[in-house]
Amino acid sequence: MACGYESLIYIPHHIADLYSTYAFVSEPVHEGKIWHGNSLIWETSTPYMYFRVTDDNRILGGGKDDPFYNPEKRDARVKMKAKALLQSFNKKFPHIPIRIDFSWAGTFAATADGLPYIGSLPGKPNTFFTLGFGGNGITFSVIGAQMIRDAILEKKNDNAALFSFSR
Numbered sequence: 001m002a003c004g005y006e007s008l009i010y011i012p013h014h015i016a017d018l019y020s021t022y023a024f025v026s027e028p029v030h031e032g033k034i035w036h037g038n039s040l041i042w043e044t045s046t047p048y049m050y051f052r053v054t055d056d057n058r059i060l061g062g063g064k065d066d067p068f069y070n071p072e073k074r075d076a077r078v079k080m081k082a083k084a085l086l087q088s089f090n091k092k093f094p095h096i097p098i099r100i101d102f103s104w105a106g107t108f109a110a111t112a113d114g115l116p117y118i119g120s121l122p123g124k125p126n127t128f129f130t131l132g133f134g135g136n137g138i139t140f141s142v143i144g145a146q147m148i149r150d151a152i153l154e155k156k157n158d159n160a161a162l163f164s165f166s167r
Contacts, residue, residue: 002130002144005109015117016109016133018069022081023062026098031057033096049088059098061085074105110134118144118163119151
């Protein structure tokens with residue numbers, strides 16, 4: 001199983017917390033107004049924010065997460081959170097005038113240590129999990145595939161303890 005936070009229903013103990021996250025994309029911006037190199041900008045404060053440029057010269061911004069899982073409450077906050085993200089963007093880039101074109105929200109899970117859970121659980125020996133929560137699914141997918149391959153072939157894997165459910 002590698003299907004994100006929905007997998008939590010199969011885990012008999014608490015391994016991750018759910019968060020609501022928010023994002024917007026602007027109307028297209030004149031190329032001369034965008035920052036050097038169109039690089040990703042990530043502010044690591046709490047709550048974090050990020051801004052990047054899309055292929056069609058829009059600003060994609062997101063973050064300002066809330067520590068809860070409630071789809072109705074989350075969706076009701078989209079406009080307010082998008083406005084807060086826009087205000088933060090305007091403080092950092094007052095020379096780049098933008099208007100929000102679309103905004104949305106989503107849910108993600110995060111572990112306390114930022115590491116994924118990879119392996120099987122007692123009582124479910126033929127079910128394997130690769131749960132790279134918090135945006136780490138792609139990052140840890142190769143390690144997860146190698147670990148699950150080794151478990152099926154009954155080979156020792158040096159990473160097993162690091163990512164196990166019993167850590």
